[in-house]
Amino acid sequence: MSEINITLPDNSVKTMPISTTSQQVADSIGSRLAHAVVVAKIDGNLIDLNSPLDKDCSLQLFTGDTPEGHDTLLHSTAHLMAQAVKELFPSAKVTIGPTIENGFFYDFDVDVPFSDEVLAKIEQKMKELAKLGQNIVRKEISSKDAIDLFDNMGESYKVEIVSQLDPQEVISAYTQSNFTDLCRGPHVSNTSKIKYFKLLSTSGAYWRGDEKNKMLQRIYGTVFASKDALKTHLHNLEEAKKRDHRKLGKELQIFAFDEEVGPGLPLWLPNGTAMIEALEQLAKESERKSGYSQVRTPHLTKGALYEKSGHLEHYKDSMYPAMDIDGTDYYVKPMNCPHHHKIYAAIPKSYRDLPVRFSEYGTCYRYEKSGQLFGLMRVRSLQMNDAHIYCTKEQFKKEFLAVCNMYLSYFEIFGIEKYSMRLSLHDKEGLGKKYVNEPKLWLETEQWVREALQEGELDFVEVQGEAAFYGPKIDVQVWSAIGKEFTLATNQVDFAIPEKFNLTYTDENGNDQTPLCIHRAPLGTHERFIGFLIEHFGGNFPLWLAPIQIAVLPISDKVIDYANEVTQELRDAGLRVKLSDRSDKIGLKIRQAELEKINVMLVVGEREATEKTVSVRRRFEGDQGVIALSILKNQLFDEIKQRRLSHSQETEAATE
Numbered sequence: 053m054s055e056i057n058i059t060l061p062d063n064s065v066k067t068m069p070i071s072t073t074s075q076q077v078a079d080s081i082g083s084r085l086a087h088a089v090v091v092a093k094i095d096g097n098l099i100d101l102n103s104p105l106d107k108d109c110s111l112q113l114f115t116g117d118t119p120e121g122h123d124t125l126l127h128s129t130a131h132l133m134a135q136a137v138k139e140l141f142p143s144a145k146v147t148i149g150p151t152i153e154n155g156f157f158y159d160f161d162v163d164v165p166f167s168d169e170v171l172a173k174i175e176q177k178m179k180e181l182a183k184l185g186q187n188i189v190r191k192e193i194s195s196k197d198a199i200d201l202f203d204n205m206g207e208s209y210k211v212e213i214v215s216q217l218d219p220q221e222v223i224s225a226y227t228q229s230n231f232t233d234l235c236r237g238p239h240v241s242n243t244s245k246i247k248y249f250k251l252l253s254t255s256g257a258y259w260r261g262d263e264k265n266k267m268l269q270r271i272y273g274t275v276f277a278s279k280d281a282l283k284t285h286l287h288n289l290e291e292a293k294k295r296d297h298r299k300l301g302k303e304l305q306i307f308a309f310d311e312e313v314g315p316g317l318p319l320w321l322p323n324g325t326a327m328i329e330a331l332e333q334l335a336k337e338s339e340r341k342s343g344y345s346q347v348r349t350p351h352l353t354k355g356a357l358y359e360k361s362g363h364l365e366h367y368k369d370s371m372y373p374a375m376d377i378d379g380t381d382y383y384v385k386p387m388n389c390p391h392h393h394k395i396y397a398a399i400p401k402s403y404r405d406l407p408v409r410f411s412e413y414g415t416c417y418r419y420e421k422s423g424q425l426f427g428l429m430r431v432r433s434l435q436m437n438d439a440h441i442y443c444t445k446e447q448f449k450k451e452f453l454a455v456c457n458m459y460l461s462y463f464e465i466f467g468i469e470k471y472s473m474r475l476s477l478h479d480k481e482g483l484g485k486k487y488v489n490e491p492k493l494w495l496e497t498e499q500w501v502r503e504a505l506q507e508g509e510l511d512f513v514e515v516q517g518e519a520a521f522y523g524p525k526i527d528v529q530v531w532s533a534i535g536k537e538f539t540l541a542t543n544q545v546d547f548a549i550p551e552k553f554n555l556t557y558t559d560e561n562g563n564d565q566t567p568l569c570i571h572r573a574p575l576g577t578h579e580r581f582i583g584f585l586i587e588h589f590g591g592n593f594p595l596w597l598a599p600i601q602i603a604v605l606p607i608s609d610k611v612i613d614y615a616n617e618v619t620q621e622l623r624d625a626g627l628r629v630k631l632s633d634r635s636d637k638i639g640l641k642i643r644q645a646e647l648e649k650i651n652v653m654l655v656v657g658e659r660e661a662t663e664k665t666v667s668v669r670r671r672f673e674g675d676q677g678v679i680a681l682s683i684l685k686n687q688l689f690d691e692i693k694q695r696r697l698s699h700s701q702e703t704e705a706a707t708e
């Protein structure tokens with residue numbers, strides 16, 4: 053038994069001496085891997101690279117650019133930061149330092165808040181400590197020994213943490229040189245593996261998040277496996293700040309909030325309203341092509357309808373209180389579904405009528421706690437790209453796939469390159485409680501959805517036990533151009549509600565059958581989607597979506613009549629045009645139009661007036677030459693009709 057067999061992910065087996073470490077296995081594979089590997093997984097459990105392997109096992113090695121490896125790097129860097137803080141400020145007390153998405157933080161109890169200069173010093177110290185090549189050593193100790201250890205070091209917060217653990221629990225601690233921290237691990241084996249890090253900011257934070265406790269100093273930082281990855285991340289953070297929809301939405305006059313209207317109730321300014329119109333046109337166009345019918349429903353509804361739909365039972369906390377109208381409770385609607393079901397029921401249906409697809413940009417009102425409100429992302433009034441599809445079981449898969457394809461076509465239009473779908477399934481234990489008790493139907497529909505996604509070649513993951521009460525659902529996640537993640541929409545199968553609403557169709561034999569229902573909202577809500585688009589495009593919208601598409605810029609007052617003529621002709625053609633008729637210099641007018649991110653600038657002087665032409669400037673593309681107005685109009689029409697994403701390179705160029 054002096055040798056063990058180690059099975060690698062490609063199923064090859066390495067025979068190595070017992071007590072070989074994962075690092076040694078990596079060394080035996082190649083120097084590049086040996087260098088880049090940060091953590092290992094043995095039989096499914098993550099462990100440190102220098103833990104000895106004592107039996108036959110399967111081994112996976114992770115470099116710092118994998119999720120497992122990155123988390124290990126983040127963790128290890130948080131410890132390195134704590135070590136640096138202790139070296140510079142020996143009286144500082146360490147508390148906790150978890151990892152977060154693409155980063156970590158650590159809270160310290162110090163006498164004086166950290167300044168930016170101090171942050172730079174800490175980062176410098178971290179670089180020195182990393183270069184020392186300190187081995188990071190794991191040790192398991194009893195909780196009593198841990199309490200003694202941290203008590204001797206004066207680390208009262210650590211003592212408090214350990215004291216609250218089960219005294220029988222074995223605790224792991226990680227030591228590098230004279231710095232020891234409590235941690236489950238795993239960690240990188242040596243500080244020299246930590247190279248590309250950056251401390252980002254500091255803030256105050258109460259111990260355990262409780263304002264009755266002492267205010268601590270938190271430092272945020274990040275680390276990546278390569279210089280490029282770190283650079284990209286820092287660039288994206290800067291971009292994200294510039295593109296924040298709350299900031300940019302205000303600058304571009306897209307929306308506003310007003311205290312007297314109320315929190316979470318956005319006002320759409322003319323620019324935002326133009327975008328909404330463009331989005332609704334897109335939705336209506338693709339829904340018309342896909343055989344949807346438009347419907348409209350009232351904002352107010354009797355409570356009885358929401359009792360029937362189950363909203364009052366399950367969703368009341370998110371609804372606004374009832375208002376008494378002539379002795380009957382009425383609610384503002386939190387969802388459009390029940391109304392669409394009623395529209396289905398309004399006219400009897402036969403199998404020949406199915407599938408039926410009703411769509412509506414329906415306005416809903418949902419109660420979000422004021423602390424939860426966030427720009428356009430979390431609001432109290434929302435306009436949803438809603439639709440309900442009623443179909444037979446046989447039609448289901450095709451319908452579901454068509455919805456998925458609609459998502460894909462939208463992603464293409466908006467240049468959304470990264471997206472993923474999460475298929476939420478039921479679990480058996482929840483049947484009859486958390487989930488409608490239809491075991492066969494669950495398995496069937498889940499399989500249909502799965503197959504539809506596979507046929508659509510959509511990237512998806514499956515999660516057990518996350519389905520809606522009435523059927524499986526898909527959550528759609530998208531990433532903006534700068535890598536920020538958004539949940540856009542859910543796509544849900546519903547096999548319970550049609551029965552509750554007594555929705556039927558007559559089949560070929562004249563018998564009543566219950567249809568299935570699909571809820572879908574590919575463009576989410578106007579609020580969230582426009583918030584996303586502002587950040588995705590950084591305000592540089594493609595022509596079809598731009599609030600103001602064209603600025604007409606007369607060189608002097610002499611040509612104001614012609615400028616008016618051009619403006620009117622373009623407006624008559626349905627374009628969104630602004631005439632800059634103040635007597636400013638032309639250079640200033642161009643700069644102003646660029647600040648407003650107007651896509652097309654038409655400069656008109658005396659020559660243009662005589663020749664009935666315009667001198668065209670495109671944002672990011674500069675001078676495009678002189679062109680007859682009629683030809684330009686056709687070019688712009690074409691660009692708008694195809695919803696061309698012509699400025700995608702421009703966006704990049706603008707952010708360089």
Ligand SMILES: [Zn+2]
Nearest residue numbers: 127128235237
């Ligand atoms: Zn740790």
Ligand SMILES: [Zn+2]
Nearest residue numbers: 388389440571
């Ligand atoms: Zn619905």
